Amino acid sequence: MYTFTKEERLCNKKLIDELFRSGSSFLCYPFKASWLVVNQPQKFPAQIVFSVSKKRFKRAVVRNVIKRRMREAYRLNKQTLLYDSLLGADKQIVLSIGYIGKEVGDYSLIEKKMLKLLTQLNTEVLK
Template sequence: MLKPLFTYQNKEKLKSRKIIKYIFEEGKSIKTYPLLIRYVESELEYQQVGVSVSKRNFKKAVDRNRIKRQLREAYRLHKSQILDKNKSYSVMILYIGKTHLESEKIHKVMHTLLNDIK
């Protein structure tokens, strides 16, 4: 039975501090405003993704959480672009913008950035 493609399962959530530290020390990065993606190739059979929004730019937790939800949703809908490459990656998605953008713009940027991951 095939797994549904548009899911964001618990095993896909990047929670390991060691892996996150490794991504920031050794990983590659690609940037298109308002997103920065840092990634490393992983030995796991599945992708792992974490999202982050700066507290410096968005003081209210409500605003940060909304942007994180939008980032996860954009990833969930466009993750097939990474899966087609037959490699797995550990990815951190950082929102570096200082203002809140509409979901459509975030989706467009996520689409282009996920295509650029090699």
């Protein structure tokens, strides 16, 4: 239940290109979420990629810390806030969450904002 496996990570270049070309997006500071409903059968209802700007955060260590915090907040909250409703609506999505904040947020801030983002994503996808 609280896992984040390889199959949940978005690695397919064609899907990533399609996501940024024709997907929908919204801001939920310090995140920018882009999503796209897909018709291809997947093992999980959502595939996701996390990104942090190299331009804004020069050091890889800092970028990795931010991505690690984002992944952990997503992993702990995806089931209740996203997967249950996607499975109920029989939809599958690909998702990109980019960190656009200017400073490194601590985990409690990132988790609080991730909860808000997943709730907003849930309402956007199910409209």
